[in-house]
Amino acid sequence: MxxxxxxxxxxxxxxxxxxxxxxxxxxxxxxxxxxxxxxxxxxxxxxxxxxxxxxxxxxxxxxxxxxxxxxxxxxxxxxxxxxxxxxxxxxxxxxxxxxxxxxxxxxxxxxxxxxxxxxxxxxxxxxxxxxxCLGLPGITAWVGIEKIGNAKEGSNVFISAAAGGVGIIAGQLAKVKGCRVVGSVGSDDKVKLLKEECGYDEAFNYRIETDYDAALTKYFPDGIDVYFDNVGGKMLEAVLNHVNHGARIALCGMISEYNKVWTEREGVRNLLNMVGKEVMMKGFMVGSYYNHFEEIIKEMEVHLKEGKIKSxxxxxxxxxxxxxxxxxxxxxxxxxxxxxxxxx
The missing domain is CATH 3.90.180.10 (Medium-chain alcohol dehydrogenases, catalytic domain)
Structure with a gap:
């Protein structure tokens, strides 16, 4: 040596x-x-x-x-x-x-x-x-869907940046729980991937369907119960027009805003919607759930080996x-x- x-x-x-x-x-x-x-x-x-x-x-x-x-x-x-x-x-x-x-x-x-x-x-x-799946992306997806989103069978779940490292797992995990899942992505190829390989019920290209409010009206006629937010900005604002009573929003990241100073970032003008509908919105750092890591990894390993979640x-x-x-x-x-x- x-x-x-x-x-x-x-x-x-x-x-x-x-x-x-x-x-x-x-x-x-x-x-x-x-x-x-x-x-x-x-x-x-x-x-x-x-x-x-x-x-x-x-x-x-x-x-x-x-x-x-x-x-x-x-x-x-x-x-x-x-x-x-x-x-x-x-x-x-x-x-x-x-x-x-x-x-x-x-x-x-x-x-x-x-x-x-x-x-x-x-x-x-x-x-x-x-x-x-067994690393930080899988753990992050689990925390957002399970702990914060409290997604249940039949929940309408929306994932932004749904073909990214975290989003692609979060959507599959929601499907494992019996949810209806829709994702937003930046290309038609990614739309195809989510629907054909990852089990998403629907997906849309936000670069083409640029009226996010109209897109969410189309894909969530019964409203949104859980939103796993990876992008923030205009998409988060649009989601707040479509949340159901008691909806839960997991703020995982806001990649659309990372490269801007805070005064140039998109403001969210309709936070009042959270009041009447008693919406819970929570930001999280995955390290705060360190004491759950072992159980999360064991569960994700089972899903991975059973082919229910793919990386x-x-x-x-x-x-x-x-x-x-x-x-x-x-x-x-x-x-x-x-x-x-x-x-x-």
């Missing part, structure tokens, strides 16, 4: 309060990591990164506005999968596959072993599914492709979960 490795890693050079982050804000540098046993602390593990999950929440971490703030010069961290190359913890051995939400966006790294979860390659689940993945190759993969989240060019493959 080599005594040291050269590792390329992405770090924050300057904050990007507006617009899509670019090479002025995020830069690639090379660092040298020592793999000598005496240089790795006890209860730490050295690893090679195989895959990194690319998620919209990263955008807020790069804005200079989010809390807690990520210091300039610090390596960006994300959910990922790695392979152990040296261990100072008896519970981990060379060659083990490990998962962590705190991996550096890099080629190699060293971390405390208590931040790593071992993956059993014999469990019949693909590595990529550990980053989608879709968009793969970008090489550590140098991180910036491109992140920017793609804001272009409607992807279907499903965006993943950076760093090594094989």
């Amino acid at each position: 080599a005594t040291e490795v050269e590792s390329r890693e992405w770090y924050i050079a300057s904050y990007a309060p507006i617009g899509v982050p670019n090479s002025d804000h995020i830069k690639l540098r090379t660092v040298t990591l020592s793999l000598r046993a005496e240089c790795i602390p006890d209860n730490h593990v050295a690893f090679q990164i195989l895959y990194v999950s690319i998620d919209p929440y990263m955008r807020t971490q790069l804005s200079g506005l989010s809390l807690p703030q990520i210091p300039l010069g610090q390596v960006i961290r994300a959910l990922g999968i790695g392979k152990v190359i040296r261990s100072k913890d008896a519970k981990f051995s060379e060659g083990d596959l490990v998962l962590s939400p705190f991996f550096p966006v890099a080629e190699f790294g060293v971390m405390p072993s208590n931040l790593l979860q071992k993956i059993n390659p014999a469990d019949g689940v693909s590595l990529l599914d550990h980053l989608s 879709k993945h968009k793969i970008y190759n090489g550590i140098e492709s991180f910036l491109e993969s992140l920017a793609s989240l804001f272009s409607s060019s992807n279907v499903g979960k965006v993943i950076l493959q760093v090594a094989s």
Whole structure:
């Protein structure tokens, strides 16, 4: 085994309060990591990164506005999968596959072993599914549909950004619960995908059906009981004209607004609709449901193995492709979960 490795890693050079982050804000540098046993602390593990999950929440971490703030010069961290190359913890051995939400966006790294979860390659689940159905997207979808949306058999459920990494799972999970599910997406191909492969009852292209109020009148003649919001803005406002009494809205993200300063974001003018209809709207951070992660993953694994929920993945190759993969989240060019493959 080599005594040291050269590792390329992405770090924050300057904050990007507006617009899509670019090479002025995020830069690639090379660092040298020592793999000598005496240089790795006890209860730490050295690893090679195989895959990194690319998620919209990263955008807020790069804005200079989010809390807690990520210091300039610090390596960006994300959910990922790695392979152990040296261990100072008896519970981990060379060659083990490990998962962590705190991996550096890099080629190699060293971390405390208590931040790593071992993956059993014999469990019949693909590595990529550990980053989608069984990862943060699947957990996020479950929280929004189950805990906040309280979706029940027969509920009318609307999912925006329904072909994204979270939305594509949220809609399938609602179908498992016996709901009627409609999704909004940015292309006709995605409409076809949701209806033919993901079991959605209906879907529409918001770039063509641009009168959202008319579209929701068409697709929800009996109103909306649960809305899983990934986009905010004008779509959220339109939804509030179609909610039923006691409707529940899970605010997962607002990707249409991420790249704007708050004074330029779309206002929601009809919040009064929530009062008379006693609508519950709640924003959530998935980390607040950490104590449910084990049960969520077990349930999602059953659905996955039974074929009730399917994952879709968009793969970008090489550590140098991180910036491109992140920017793609804001272009409607992807279907499903965006993943950076760093090594094989």
